[in-house]
Amino acid sequence: DQGINLCKLLSGSEGTLAFTTEIVLQLTQVPPKRSAMVVTHYKTLEDCLMDVAPLMANSLHTCEMMDKVILDCTKNNRTQLANRFFVEGDPEALLMLEVKSDTEEDLARQLEKLLQTVKASGLSYASPILKDGDVNKAIELRKAGLGLLGNIVGDRKAVACIEDTAVALEDLKDFIGEFSEIMKGYGQDAVYYAHAGAGELHLRPILNLKKSADVGLFRDITTDVARLTKKYNGSFSGEHGDGIVRAEFIPLMIGEKNYELLKRIKSYFDPHNIFNPGKIVDAFPMDESLRYEVDREEPEISTMMDFSDSEGILKAAEKCNGSGDCRKTHQVSGAMCPSYHATKNEKDTTRGRANTLREFLTSSEKPNKFNNKELKEVFDLCLSCKACSSECPSNVDVATLKAEFLYQYQEENGYPLRGKLFAYNTKLNRLGSKMAGITNAVYDSKILGGLIKRSAGVATERNLPKVFKVDFDKELQKANNQSIKAKSKLVLYIDEFTNYLDVELGRDAIEVLTRLGYEVELFYGESGRTYISKGFLRQAKKLAAKNLEQLSVLTDKGLPILGLEPSAILSFRDEYKRFGLDKGKMDAVAANSFLIEEFLAKEIQLGHITADQFTTEAKTVKIHTHCHQKSISNQKVTFDVLNLPQNYSVSIISSGCCGMAGSFGYEKEHYEVSMQVGELKLFPAVRKAASDVIIA
Ligand code: SF4
Ligand code: SF4
Structure with missing residues (x-):
């Protein structure tokens, strides 16, 4: 009845022995809440590696290493660019050293001890201390590092094969020395990214697996590194597992005798070789059935957008x-x-x-x-x-x-009818807004609105968006009469959504900007978003070209362009660049186009806008930002702006997409998925919020 606990055998078997239907987990303690991180910066890789062993004498929760190549990759990723805030200068390598504790006092003591070790070795040239949320940002950057290495333009890619070696900590420096020699011999620039504290090294050679010569190198490099790892009694699959790429090296790593044991175990558990065949034992060759047909002729594909x-x-x-x-x-x-x-x-x-x-x-x-x-x-x-x-x-x-x-x-x-209706939506809204009352009454009418929805393939559960007619020039005139211009001039972009649908946003933006003392000029134009999202690229390109000509006149005068609808203004920084337009003008417009929050957050930072210009009334605000803002800009700018009034308590709803995504949520066959998406995070958060909370 004592039985044998086969957990370790099964968990390392990569699905080759059994099919798991139920798992009972043994939990470990949740790590202490408080954490701090010291990031040591090095001028050479050797300095960094020499520092690992002494630093590990501290009780570190994490000791991670990133080298310059990986750090440079993070410069080209919008999300990770913001997470590089702590990097000082241009280090060849850095170590992220995290300590954790349940009490502030103990955390401070650990930190102090760690800093003493850093100082004693004298190898790092900078060692900023990160706390709270900043620690998570650094960890995010580290996690993204390896993936970003794969983000190399062209056919040469960082290839997974030797990226999981681990050796004893005291061997790490010599191992890396020999590792580098092997890589040099193959003309490969070594890239170092490691769980240094665990002796685990993540490294990928850069190869073009479309070409037979590099497929040969793929095998040769893997074989040499496997032998080197064996020499140091290390592991060739320290944390990622063997898969196909490393399975054929298992006999080398563990010896023929042990390998025979594995084969016997497999034959007892799975005599018909059903479970995940070709892994662990009787492995498939690492260089067969690769993604690309080797030495193929590359297909020529012409596109409308510039890739x-x-x-x-x-x-x-x-x-x-x-x-x-x-x-x-x-x-x-x-x-x-x-x-x-x-x-x-x-x-x-x-x-x-x-x-x-x-x-x-x-x-x-x-x-x-x-x-x-x-x-x-x-x-x-x-x-x-x-x-x-x-x-x-x-x-x-x-x-x-x-x-x-x-x-x-x-x-x-x-082009299908519904696609045309959504793509040319602005033209319809312009027309409808001329008789907004009648249009909205028709939209609201069960019979007529329902007929429109059914014949256009729109979900009957949705309300058609109301249209409005607002003279924004007049609104601006009115606002100008009530305020004194003391600050710089800027351009407010009245996009197609602000112009006919979310008109209140346009009015409010005019009021806020003028009352803050900015001299506002309005720019009207259809961004082309509705055409882009429906694949009407010729029409989108035409609009982009027209807008670019007019906008570049404004940016030439040094005026920033502020937008309200993220999918419209951010297209100037994103899709417009793919229409093969004048690069100089495009770059200038892209660099000077901002979400209104981006602009205001910067002005707050510069001290040009202050809390005393706003209400002292207490409010709780929860922010849900547009998907394109999350992706192309960031949410923090909205937080910073709304957090300015003294008694505003602001938080960001940890939400993804709301499910509407332009026309997606209106489309009959997408309604259900759209609602499911909204229900994942946003809807429950909104429902949970008290009735006096503002959802922004
Ligand atoms: S598309 Fe998905 S699987 Fe492919 S690289 Fe991106 S995250 Fe990874
Ligand atoms: S739905 Fe998925 S694939 Fe499509 S844009 Fe969003 S993240 Fe990318």
Whole structure:
């Protein structure tokens, strides 16, 4: 009855021995709440490695290493750029040393002791101390590092094969020395990224696995590093497991005798070789069945949008390295990927979409490789929220891939009526706003509104958005008469949504800006967002070109352009760059286009706007920001602005997408998924909020 506990055997078996239907977890203590981090900066890698052992004499919760190559990768990722705030100068390597405790006193004592060790070794040139939320940001940066290494433009990629070696701490320096020699011998620049405190080194060679020569190197480098790891009695799969790529080296690592034992165990558990065959024992060769046909002729694919930043749309899709970050559930931080959060179907992940597109662009024999209904199916539930463009470590931007796909597909198969109605929505709103009362009455009418919805394929559960007619020039005139201009001039962009739908926002923005003393000029224009999201790219490009000409005149005068609707103003910084327009003008406009919050937060920081200009009334505000703001800008600017009034208590709702995503939530067949997405985080948070809480 004592039985044998097979947990360790099964948990290391990578699914080759059994199919698990139930797991009882033994929990460990939750780590102490208080944490602080010292980030030591080094001028050389050797200095960094020499520091590991003495620093580990402290009771460190974390000791992580990042080198310059990885740190540089984080410069090109919008999310991670903000997390680099603590990096001083241009270090060759840094160590993140975290201490934790339940009490402030003990934390301070540990920190003091750690700093003494840092000082005694004298090897680091800077050692900033991070606390609270800043520690998490540094950890985020470290976690993103390895994935970002995969974000290299072109066919040469950081390849997983030797990225999981671990040796005893005291051997780490010599091991890395020999490791570097091997890499040098293969003409590879070594990249160091390590759980240094555990002797675990994450390193990937940069190879082009489309070419046979590099496939050869893939095997040679892996073999040499396996032998080196064996020499140091280390582990070749310290934390990630063996998979296919390392399984064939198991006999080398553990010896033939032990390997035979593994084979016997497998034969007892799984005599018919059903469970995860080809892993651990009788392994598949590491260099067969690779993603690309080796030495293939690269398909030529022309696109409407410019994908040259990825060397073409195929390589933009190939950027997905399969890491599966887009399969994280909604309980984990981040907004990627709402459709998967709702359906839990691989087809609805960023990865599913990127890989299906890659497959068809590579293998389809149709003259227009986009013209495949399977692609339509995988893109169907993408909400174009853009979370992937910043949260995916490879910055796979499915929203843009979808826009191009829709364009190409519809060019072949025609543009559907509902797509046209949404794309040309602004024209309809302009017309409807001329008789706003009648239009809104029709929209509200059960019979007429219902008829419109049913014939347009709009979910009957939704209300059609009301239209308004507002003369913003008059509004500005009125506001100007009531305020004194003491500050600089700026441009407020009245986009298509502000102009006819969310008119209150436009009025309020005019009032706030003029009362704060800014001289406001209005710029009217349709951003093209409705066309982009429906794949009407010719129309979007035309608008972008027109807007760019007019906006560049304003930015040439040094005027900042402030926008209210994130998906409109942020298109100037995002999709407009893909329309092959004048680069000089484009860069200037992109650099001078801001969300109103971005501008105001900066002004607050500079002391140009102060709390005494606002109410002292007490209010509780909870913020839910637009998906494009989360992805292309950040939420903190909104927090900073709303947090300015003295007695405002502000927090950010940890929400992803609301589920509406432009027209998505209106579309009949998408209504259910749209509601599921909203229910994941936002709706419960709003319901939970007291009635006097402002949801912003
Ligand atoms: S698309 Fe998903 S699987 Fe692919 S790299 Fe991005 S997060 Fe990883
Ligand atoms: S744009 Fe949003 S919904 Fe579409 S793949 Fe990316 S994260 Fe998922």
